[in-house]
Amino acid sequence: MPLTAQQKKHYRAIGHKLNPVVTIAGKGLSDGVIEETRRALEDHELIKVKFQVGDREAKKALIPQLCERCNAELVQTIGNIALILKPADKPNVQLSNLTRTL
Incomplete structure (x- = not known):
């Protein structure tokens, strides 16, 4: 969704x-x-992924592939960093970036 x-x-x-x-x-x-x-x-639910592929078009192609293969949702991309989300079925309160205070 x-x-x-x-x-x-x-x-x-x-x-x-x-x-x-x-x-x-x-x-x-x-x-x-x-x-x-x-x-x-699974551990953190919301993570940043860094792309060092050198080519902008390659990066644009890899981000949706990564999200699809991990069943994750793309939240945002800035430069070479993608922020992706996949809520856990049973989140670990100590590890989850969504539940713990940073």
């Missing part, structure tokens, strides 16, 4: 203080990168 403008604003405010936890570089979306992204989303 697509996010509303109000939801995106809320998630952007939370994401502003976050650092990227996954970096996607020259090898693109390898199975290891997808698995690490899924694990990070």
Whole structure:
């Protein structure tokens, strides 16, 4: 389900203080990168992903692929950073960026 403008604003405010936890570089979306992204989303629900692919068009193609393969929702992109969200079924209050105070 697509996010509303109000939801995106809320998630952007939370994401502003976050650092990227996954970096996607020259090898693109390898199975290891997808698995690490899924694990990070399961733990934190809202994460930043850094793209170091060098080409703007490649980055634009990789972001929707990443979201699709991880069943996540794109909240925002700024430069080489994407903020993505996947609410957990049973969030860990100590790890979740949505429930803990930063």
